[in-house]
Amino acid sequence: MTTEDAVTVEAVESLRDTADPRLRELLGALIRHLHAYARETRLTRSEWEAAVAFLTETGRTCTDTRQEFVMLSDVLGLSTLMETVHGHGGPGTTESTVLGPFHMTESPVRELGADIDLVGTGEPCVISGAVRSTDGTPLPGAVLDVWQADPHGHYDVQQPGHQPPGNGRGLFTADGEGRFRFRTCVPSAYPIPTDGPVGALLKATGRHPYRPAHIHFIVSAEGHAPVTTHIFVAGGEHLDSDAVFAVRESLVKDFAATDDPALAEELGMPNPFRHARFDVVLERA
Template identity: 45%
Template sequence: MDPIDYFTEENSADVVIARIKNANDKRLAAVMEVFVRHLHAAVKEIEPTYDEWERAIWFLTATGQICDDKRQEWILLSDVLGVSMLVDAINTRRPEGATENTVLGPFHVEDVPHREMGSSISDDGKGEPLYASGRVVDVDGNPIKGAVIDTWQASHDGFYDNQQPDVQPEHNLRGIYKTGADGRYFYRSIKPCYYGIPKDGPVGKLLLGLNRGNTRPAHLHYIVSAPGFETVTTHIFVNDDPYLTKDAVFGVKQSLIGNFEHHDDVEKAAKLNISNPYWSVEYDFVLTASQQN
């Protein structure tokens, strides 16, 4: 009888991995081998008591139990541990100068109205006016015609429309725009506010126990796509936000921090068809050619 058939503290991972060597799904087996080795190594390093391991089991149980069609606590856990950002970084490696990805977040919705370039996505008019503009270009700086810009954001007090269906109009602060031959985009909105991720569940209790905050810095969301180019899912962060280095989900990248400027200029505001005073941010999205090209 091979000694590896018998479980010991020393060979625990090897014994478990030996049981999956005949798996039909080789990728699954490879993933589980890495997972088992690291998990067993962590347990050996931590040496949890029975009570501590039971608490860990109940944490995982509670994380699953709070999930439903409107809330995904597992994604939230992945986010606050930095795993969502790591998986995103691995899958969106791009050349220097190209716009970087960051997390999609849980508040994107489908069937958003297409809006006329220059129009406002703020349907309730609440908040400090913002004029957002820029270009969609390739890595050589050439404008991309027909790029689709799907944008959404939180309100002036830190809530998305689908969080406040009785307060905000449906599709408030959401819109889809399409660039012309010059690759430019411009639209009106309001300056977004920082907000807290849910803290009433097991992930919130975990953050509390670690003395970590649950706040995301203010940002504008974007999905930018064009035929022949890789789709970019990203944010533009507000440069004066106090939580830039404390993002609960590690989504901030230095290249994604926009320069939000405050203006008090009645004449210029009138030309932009925006109330005065107002904020502006100009940011170019740089897309890379898709690998199929």
């Protein structure tokens, strides 16, 4: 055994009295992988110091309305990997994807059909659909937590004093047939914040910071596993190069141009408007 190997063995052995076996397993694996990384890359002292400084600055950048560590996990693909490993239900269920760093506040409860675009600066659209179980049974009372950026790519928590609190957010309860509907604006592609260490990392690696246009959902219903997901605007930019690797083909939806004065009046929309259909299928828990 080399001296390098002996350090790893000793560090793992130091966990032998850890009462929680899962904690012991997780920390042991972390030590082994970190040590293997350092040996494989022949990590220098200055590189190690730079990594410590990077993580320190990542922590300092976090606030009540900004989660830089979540963004770091996102741009390294770890968040999407977690969803790939754990987030998918059975065949036919709605695919899951990343939570993202801006689910930082409670969405206000809104009535079905309400408008979550409180500033009215974007292209009007309606999102409608139904929540059902894998056997097709509607799920009345399903809860949909929805949030999105404004047409300029900013969430309400990023612009306090400019956007009203709760702009782009809503907590909806599906009707007796599992149906839901709300009004909003067509989302746009936007860059994740680049003024912190994650932005510096993207620049250093020659990567762009953009996410394709999307709306976030968390959908839950009694007796079923919840799903954290998005819908993406078909034909939009960056669908093939999402900075956080979250696009799923099944979640790309057509925001169809609709010119129907009678339907617009029924939905409380100006005419013409855009309309996207998103049906959610949940797996029984």
